[in-house]
Amino acid sequence: MTVEPLVLGALERTTETDVIIIGGGATGAGLARDCSRRGIKCVLFERGDLATGATGRNHGLLHSGARYAVTDRDSAKECIEENYILRKIARHCVDETDGLFITLPEDDLEYQKNFIKACQDAGIAAEALEPKDAKELEPSANPSLIGAVKVPDGVIDPFRLTVANMLDAVKHGAKCYTYHEVMAILKEGARVVGVRVLDKLSKEEYEVRAQVVVNASGIWGTLIGSLAGVDIKMFPTRGTLLIMGHRINQLVINRCRKPADADILVPGDTVCLIGTTSIPIKFSQLDTTRVSYQEVELLITEGAKLCPKLTTARKIRCYAGSRPLVADEADTTGRKTSRHLVLMDHEKRDGLSGFITITGGKLITYRLMAEKATDLICEKLKLKVPCDTATAVLPGSGESPDKILRKVAPLAPTVRAAIVSRHGDLAPLVESDTPSASSLVCECELVSVGEIKHAIESLAVHNLVDLRRRVRIGMGPCQGELCVGRATGLMTAAKLCTPDKAPGELASFLEERWKGIYPLNWGETIRESEFVMWLYQSICGLTRADSPNPAPPEHLEDEAPTESP
Numbered sequence: 001m002t003v004e005p006l007v008l009g010a011l012e013r014t015t016e017t018d019v020i021i022i023g024g025g026a027t028g029a030g031l032a033r034d035c036s037r038r039g040i041k042c043v044l045f046e047r048g049d050l051a052t053g054a055t056g057r058n059h060g061l062l063h064s065g066a067r068y069a070v071t072d073r074d075s076a077k078e079c080i081e082e083n084y085i086l087r088k089i090a091r092h093c094v095d096e097t098d099g100l101f102i103t104l105p106e107d108d109l110e111y112q113k114n115f116i117k118a119c120q121d122a123g124i125a126a127e128a129l130e131p132k133d134a135k136e137l138e139p140s141a142n143p144s145l146i147g148a149v150k151v152p153d154g155v156i157d158p159f160r161l162t163v164a165n166m167l168d169a170v171k172h173g174a175k176c177y178t179y180h181e182v183m184a185i186l187k188e189g190a191r192v193v194g195v196r197v198l199d200k201l202s203k204e205e206y207e208v209r210a211q212v213v214v215n216a217s218g219i220w221g222t223l224i225g226s227l228a229g230v231d232i233k234m235f236p237t238r239g240t241l242l243i244m245g246h247r248i249n250q251l252v253i254n255r256c257r258k259p260a261d262a263d264i265l266v267p268g269d270t271v272c273l274i275g276t277t278s279i280p281i282k283f284s285q286l287d288t289t290r291v292s293y294q295e296v297e298l299l300i301t302e303g304a305k306l307c308p309k310l311t312t313a314r315k316i317r318c319y320a321g322s323r324p325l326v327a328d329e330a331d332t333t334g335r336k337t338s339r340h341l342v343l344m345d346h347e348k349r350d351g352l353s354g355f356i357t358i359t360g361g362k363l364i365t366y367r368l369m370a371e372k373a374t375d376l377i378c379e380k381l382k383l384k385v386p387c388d389t390a391t392a393v394l395p396g397s398g399e400s401p402d403k404i405l406r407k408v409a410p411l412a413p414t415v416r417a418a419i420v421s422r423h424g425d426l427a428p429l430v431e432s433d434t435p436s437a438s439s440l441v442c443e444c445e446l447v448s449v450g451e452i453k454h455a456i457e458s459l460a461v462h463n464l465v466d467l468r469r470r471v472r473i474g475m476g477p478c479q480g481e482l483c484v485g486r487a488t489g490l491m492t493a494a495k496l497c498t499p500d501k502a503p504g505e506l507a508s509f510l511e512e513r514w515k516g517i518y519p520l521n522w523g524e525t526i527r528e529s530e531f532v533m534w535l536y537q538s539i540c541g542l543t544r545a546d547s548p549n550p551a552p553p554e555h556l557e558d559e560a561p562t563e564s565p
């Protein structure tokens with residue numbers, strides 16, 4: 001079995017292609033996959049790493065659509081259809097947990113009846129449970145619940161999903177350039193003919209021409225639109241999520257009411273997370289979203305109503321992302337804006353040919369978004385090739401985990417299971433038959449030396465943070481206490497960084513983690529971060545000056561919480 005490596009940004013450049021895709025989130029990667037599988041030459045430019053936008057900053061909820069059934073039927077239907085497709089084509093990215101929508105004494109039990117009816121109308125299986133059965137099924141749910149409905153919610157790993165799509169795209173001829181920012185859209189009269197990109201690693205700019213340019217840049221779609229001279233009204237809202245130090249719940253727990261703050265608790269790998277808030281922000285704040293203590297308090301207080309254990313569970317980190325909502329200025333929170341996908345043919349809309357925008361939607365509808373956009377591209381290129389992405393299985397999802405486990409036999413059972421869950425049927429590519437390759441780098445997430453080498457060699461890794469997205473290093477309960485130092489050694493051995501740059505690389509990673517830790521730095525969390533600081537400062541001699549991008553000190557101005565929530 002062979003896996004094509006993702007093309008690293010600094011390798012050979014393309015100057016001409018059929019389609020340019022701007023944005024390496026799930027939508028852009030799905031689009032690259034769909035185009036290349038239909039024989040269309042395409043190039044994807046992502047200004048950072050893959051999945052650094054909303055794709056890497058969400059709950060990872062494989063929506064059944066139930067959340068939108070009452071308020072947004074079209075989105076609910078899209079979700080349930082894509083939910084079942086993703087279970088088949090992306091099974092190594094999906095955890096089929098099921099979900100519960102619980103009603104608490106302060107909620108209206110009548111809403112549950114409307115909810116079940118709306119789910120059924122949208123084609124979502126929704127089963128009402130007796131409270132005692134619900135508590136038996138999910139013992140961590142609030143024991144005072146008065147009603148519960150089971151739905152086919154699940155969990156999806158957005159990093160794995162995006163990489164799997166990109167691997168398939170590259171296998172079918174697409175080119176992927178991460179750390180390439182589109183700086184200008186090239187136009188000739190009323191036609192878009194290409195883009196000017198900045199290679200952020202070599203600091204060089206160059207032009208690439210194409211017949212169609214697709215804006216798949218999520219919430220940044222407005223800014224890309226303005227580069228082309230078209231007005232795309234979007235509405236940035238920040239959603240904040242909080243991660244607990246262990247996996248408390250096995251099923252997704254939702255509140256059975258209209259979507260509101262902190263009403264989804266999602267289990268994921270070794271942890272679980274509660275979200276989210278919905279706060280309007282400015283476009284200028286998109287790249288500097290910081291989380292306030294108040295948001296963290298709100299997530300804990302509201303989250304504990306779903307699952308009381310959240311109050312005492314160790315919190316390890318928070319993060320925030322901005323949804324790609326197409327604007328409805330009357331909606332001040334973003335809660336009422338439809339999650340339906342939006343496809344804009346700028347030739348019809350603005351008289352500008354060769355330019356398409358695909359945005360809105362959800363992570364779970366990325367494939368459908370890609371299909372609709374590729375259908376339009378085919379129309380423009382006068383091609384008639386059907387889409388096969390709803391049935392063609394993604395790299396990694398071909399064989400069942402049981403069969404794959406036998407192929408990585410030399411590893412310890414728990415490490416084997418972790419590697420198979422991350423790479424699916426590509427796990428045999430991870431070197432595992434020597435003592436050094438099978439030794440552990442990250443104890444929390446069970447990442448081996450062999451797995452890190454595989455990611456460095458094949459999965460377009462440029463730095464430690466990219467590595468974290470590929471193999472979950474530093475994502476577990478200790479947030480990179482020992483593993484990151486070891487991983488830096490492996491990156492240096494692979495010549496991805498030089499020994500003199502290694503301290504800066506390490507410091508950058510820790511700064512990145514710190515941004516998500518400081519808003520909740522009390523109790524157990526402060527003890528853990530003190531220990532990490534002691535370890536890296538006292539033993540490794542790292543100083544703040546080693547970090548090329550120290551976190552801004554602005555948080556010092558925030559009001560600290562008066563007591564530990």
Ligand SMILES: Cc1cc2nc3c(=O)[nH]c(=O)nc-3n(C[C@H](O)[C@H](O)[C@H](O)COP(=O)(O)OP(=O)(O)OC[C@H]3O[C@@H](n4cnc5c(N)ncnc54)[C@H](O)[C@@H]3O)c2cc1C
Pocket residue numbers: 022023024025026027028045046047048049050051052053054055056057058059060061062063180181182183216217218219220224238239240241275276320321322323324359360361362363364365
């Ligand atoms: C808090 C929160 C929770 C959510 N929860 C869920 C959930 O549980 N389930 C679900 O299905 N959906 C969820 N969503 C929605 C989901 O995350 C998004 O709909 C989806 O990830 C959007 O993917 P995308 O590829 O369209 O956009 P993005 O992932 O944002 O990708 C756009 C990319 O474009 C890149 N880019 C921008 N400008 C340029 C440029 N000039 N040059 C090159 N690249 C550029 C960005 O760096 C970015 O990587 C949630 C969203 C948020 C914010």
